[in-house]
Amino acid sequence: MTATRTNSPAWLLLQDGTCFAGTSFGAKGTAGGEICFNTGMTGYQEVFTDPSYTGQVLIMNNAYTGNYGVKNDDVESDSVKISGLICKNMAHRYSRMVADDGLESYLTRNNIVAIYDVDTRALVQHIRSKGAMNCVISTEHSEIEALKAALANVPDMAGLELSSQISTKEPYHVGKADAPIRIAVMDYGAKINILKCLADRGAYLKVFPAKTGIEELKAFEPHGYFISNGPGDPASMSYAVDTVKDILATEKPLFGICLGHQLLALANGIPTFKMHHGHRGLNHPVKNLVTGRSEITTQNHGFGVDPEAIKKCDHVEITHVNLNDGSIEGIRLKGKPAFSVQYHPEATPGPHDSRYLFDDFLKMIEESM
Numbered sequence: 001m002t003a004t005r006t007n008s009p010a011w012l013l014l015q016d017g018t019c020f021a022g023t024s025f026g027a028k029g030t031a032g033g034e035i036c037f038n039t040g041m042t043g044y045q046e047v048f049t050d051p052s053y054t055g056q057v058l059i060m061n062n063a064y065t066g067n068y069g070v071k072n073d074d075v076e077s078d079s080v081k082i083s084g085l086i087c088k089n090m091a092h093r094y095s096r097m098v099a100d101d102g103l104e105s106y107l108t109r110n111n112i113v114a115i116y117d118v119d120t121r122a123l124v125q126h127i128r129s130k131g132a133m134n135c136v137i138s139t140e141h142s143e144i145e146a147l148k149a150a151l152a153n154v155p156d157m158a159g160l161e162l163s164s165q166i167s168t169k170e171p172y173h174v175g176k177a178d179a180p181i182r183i184a185v186m187d188y189g190a191k192i193n194i195l196k197c198l199a200d201r202g203a204y205l206k207v208f209p210a211k212t213g214i215e216e217l218k219a220f221e222p223h224g225y226f227i228s229n230g231p232g233d234p235a236s237m238s239y240a241v242d243t244v245k246d247i248l249a250t251e252k253p254l255f256g257i258c259l260g261h262q263l264l265a266l267a268n269g270i271p272t273f274k275m276h277h278g279h280r281g282l283n284h285p286v287k288n289l290v291t292g293r294s295e296i297t298t299q300n301h302g303f304g305v306d307p308e309a310i311k312k313c314d315h316v317e318i319t320h321v322n323l324n325d326g327s328i329e330g331i332r333l334k335g336k337p338a339f340s341v342q343y344h345p346e347a348t349p350g351p352h353d354s355r356y357l358f359d360d361f362l363k364m365i366e367e368s369m
Contacts, residue, residue: 008139010115012086013147015133017059018126024139025090026107026114030062032136033057033155036302037124039281043349044103048082048112049075051189052161052258053157057084057135061124065116066091069099070106076191076348079105081230081231082297083322084137085114086123099185113137131276132157132302157302158274160357162186162232163240163259168211175199175205181365184208184222188240189230193348199356204353205255211239214246224253224365227260229344234262234272234303239267248338253368255361256340259299264340266329268316278302279343282350285323286343289331294323297343298350304328304342337364 008026012275014035024056036049037059044065047053049183085107094102107114114274115137124181127133136151166189166238176196183198185207195205206220210230218224225247232239244267262272278350279299286297305328320330332339345354 008103008141008338010113010139011147012115012118012128012135012137013141013144014126014135015151016192017132018146019147020115020123021116022115024114025087026085026113027105028111029111029138030138030140030141030150031057031084031113032134032151034157034302035086035127035133035135036132036280037061037127038300039283039350041282043282044347045074046076047071048080048085049077049169050191050300051077051166052079052229052231053082054166054189055157056158056231057086057137058082059086059120059124059127064089064091064295066103067094068096069094070101070103071096071098072100076193080112081109082112085112086118086120086137087114087116088118088120088291090114090116098349109265113139120224127277145259154172156231159231159236161236161311163230163237164210166231167208169209171206171208171212174205175203177204179204180226181362182206182220182222183224183226183365184217184220185226186210186212186228186240186243186260188208188228188237190228190343191348192220192344193345193346194228194257197346197355201358201362205361212243214243214250217247218250222252223369224255224361226361227254227262227340228265228279229254229258229300231259234259234266237263242289248333248336251336253361253364254338255357258342258344261331261340262303262305264338265310265316268313268333270301270309271306275304279327280320284343286329286354287323288320290319295353296351296360297329297345297354298347300344301342305331336366
């Protein structure tokens, strides 16, 4: 199963002036966003379709990408969400017999500009040293000035509100209508497999657009609320922070993941901050401070919860910490049935060490009914 090689050139320019030449793959054109990297060795299709990557150009840090093709149901949303893709090697030949297509055709259909033949090891080391920044990939422009002009049009991620742009436009349901537990889901960029993990545990979900007010949420008569993951700067989402505050006032159980974790912190007066280069991959070690156990986690975030501010907040308890850098990975409120984690317990792709959190949430709901 082999695709035709194009071998046409492409160029990558970073905001600090660093430039790479490579080979085009996928759609032709120019694309920009904040550059970031993922250290996962597999699950590239799920990564590309994760709504939390909206507005970002992704470096895949493994040696080859695309070698098992793509499958129509290996997705986390209805389309590819990354703005562009950077790889060392792209597989023109794929081996999985059940695959529906090759990666290049998939990227072309989704209008994703990609570049390979890039020293991604050197590029990732550069980002780890200099920090996250904007970049542009182009098959149209090779002159630095033209690339700089394209780069000037890319918005900064800090202060950027994206969730309302990618959230569902109309409410929809997931699960069986006669399920004993109803959960209202705030969709700020929810992944399909998060919803599946809740529905598989006997919950009936109603997924609401990002700017839905509390009265419409309460009309569903939910037994609990879920605050989803999503892209952009949480500090720009005052409307979502207000919604979380309104949900907390209901005294119903609340669970937040990733962006939902950051919004829960903001709703309790704890600020968030832009990380140097973020956490993205399938092998981040996290310690559960409640049980004393460690778990290997899937992560995708460029913002974090302020660790100093949280220490001064008497009604918030830290439950999980990152064993690489000590960053806050989980919190719960004292005196309220509300908790959140910064990482992704649904782990698609990734290990399933943390899926117990969905069980904990359903148990919390059952005990409150």
